[in-house]
Structure formats: structure tokens, C-alpha cells
Amino acid sequence: MKKTTYSLFGVIALTAVATVIVFVANTAKPFPNDRFFDFPLAIGDWNGRDIHMSDYVYQLIETKYLFLRDYQSPRYTAPVNLSIVWFDDTDIAFHAPEACLGGVGNKVQEKTIITANINGRDQTLGKLTLRQADGKKTVVLYYFDVDGYWTTSQADIRLHILGKRLLFKRASASFIRLMAPVATSEEETINVIKDFLETAVPAMPEYLYTEHVR
Numbered sequence: 001m002k003k004t005t006y007s008l009f010g011v012i013a014l015t016a017v018a019t020v021i022v023f024v025a026n027t028a029k030p031f032p033n034d035r036f037f038d039f040p041l042a043i044g045d046w047n048g049r050d051i052h053m054s055d056y057v058y059q060l061i062e063t064k065y066l067f068l069r070d071y072q073s074p075r076y077t078a079p080v081n082l083s084i085v086w087f088d089d090t091d092i093a094f095h096a097p098e099a100c101l102g103g104v105g106n107k108v109q110e111k112t113i114i115t116a117n118i119n120g121r122d123q124t125l126g127k128l129t130l131r132q133a134d135g136k137k138t139v140v141l142y143y144f145d146v147d148g149y150w151t152t153s154q155a156d157i158r159l160h161i162l163g164k165r166l167l168f169k170r171a172s173a174s175f176i177r178l179m180a181p182v183a184t185s186e187e188e189t190i191n192v193i194k195d196f197l198e199t200a201v202p203a204m205p206e207y208l209y210t211e212h213v214r
Contacts, residue, residue: 035212035213039084044199046071047073048072068082079180082176123150138181141190144174145175146161147164
């Protein structure tokens with residue numbers, strides 16, 4: 001009898017938790033990010049320029065919060081291409097990073113995970129090696145950022161956001177992708193991207209994190 005009672009209480013508890021989860025997930029309203037497009041074009045000695053994208057790209061990505069830029073430093077010959085996509089916690093619709101690259105004549109040759117020290121912290125980054133239609137090689141580094149929590153897993157994003165929502169906190173998530181051409185070696189290219197990241201990351205919270213934009 002006691003075992004049956006415990007099982008009944010367990011079912012009731014799980015049902016209550018599921019009810020709270022559904023309620024929390026369905027009652028929040030979207031919130032805008034009026035600061036997103038103010039992300040600076042000049043960061044340290046890096047200067048950026050916007051790359052125009054067609055309306056089709058915004059429809060495909062399913063958010064208006066998206067930009068694509070080339071940032072150039074006088075210390076390097078080639079620019080670092082930066083793409084940032086932002087969603088609030090009511091509609092997280094990120095696509096696989098490689099899915100956004102294959103349609104422009106690029107072929108993914110390698111997909112892996114690396115650890116990089118960014119501003120004194122070891123961070124996990126996704127890495128893609130691309131072979132372009134003209135034979136040139138490009139390195140892509142990417143990660144998802146949930147208000148300071150970095151991950152390369154889309155499932156992890158949703159779990160982290162759900163955890164915040166269960167605490168009645170709002171959240172947002174960004175996809176950050178960086179690309180640079182390989183001139184001599186992939187290691188050298190990764191170091192260039194890391195150099196840009198170390199300069200750009202401190203500026204990101206003000207334009208991407210919920211506490212600043214909401």
C-alpha cells in the first residue's frame with residue numbers, strides 16, 4: 001500500500017511540475033532588442049562594415065535580429081567575418097551552423113569542437129573547416145551565448161533557458177559565428193579570430209544580454 005501511495009505522490013508531483021513548465025513556457029510575451037543593431041562597428045583597432053543581406057535571408061533565419069559584417073584590423077591582411085543572430089526566449093529557432101554555409105558553394109570538410117582561452121577563460125567553440133568553390137579554405141568558429149552561458153549545443157540552450165524561466169526570469173540567446181580565410185595555416189587563422197573575439201566579447205553583453213536590452 002505504501003509503495004502505491006508513494007507512486008501516486010510521484011505522479012502528482014511530476015504532473016504539477018509539467019503544469020508549471022507549460023504555464024511558464026506559454027505565458028511569456030516576446031520582447032524587443034532595440035540595442036541590437038547599435039553593436040559598434042569600431043572595436044579596438046578593428047573596424048567593421050555591414051554586408052547587405054536580402055529579405056529572403058531574414059525569412060529563412062526567422063528573426064529580424066541578424067547582421068553580417070566584415071571586421072578588419074591593420075595588423076592582419078584578411079578580415080574576420082562576424083555574424084550574430086539574436087532571439088528572445090519565446091521563440092528559439094537557430095539553424096545548424098553548417099546548414100547556413102552549404103548553400104553558397106562551400107563544402108564542410110571537417111566539423112569538430114575546440115577549446116580556446118578567451119580573455120582568461122577556457123571556452124568551448126564549434127569549428128568548421130570549409131572548402132570554397134574556388135578551392136580556398138576557410139575556418140569557421142561559432143558558439144551560442146545565453147546571457148553569458150556559452151555552449152555549442154542547441155538542446156543545451158533550451159534547457160538553460162527553461163531553467164531560467166522556471167525561476168521566473170527572462171532570457172535571450174545569440175548565435176555568434178566568425179569566419180576567416182586560411183592563408184598559411186588553420187592555427188594562424190584561429191589565432192586571428194581569437195584576437196578579434198577577445199576584443200569584441202567584452203562589448204557584447206550591452207547589445208545581446210537580456211538585462212541590458214529588455
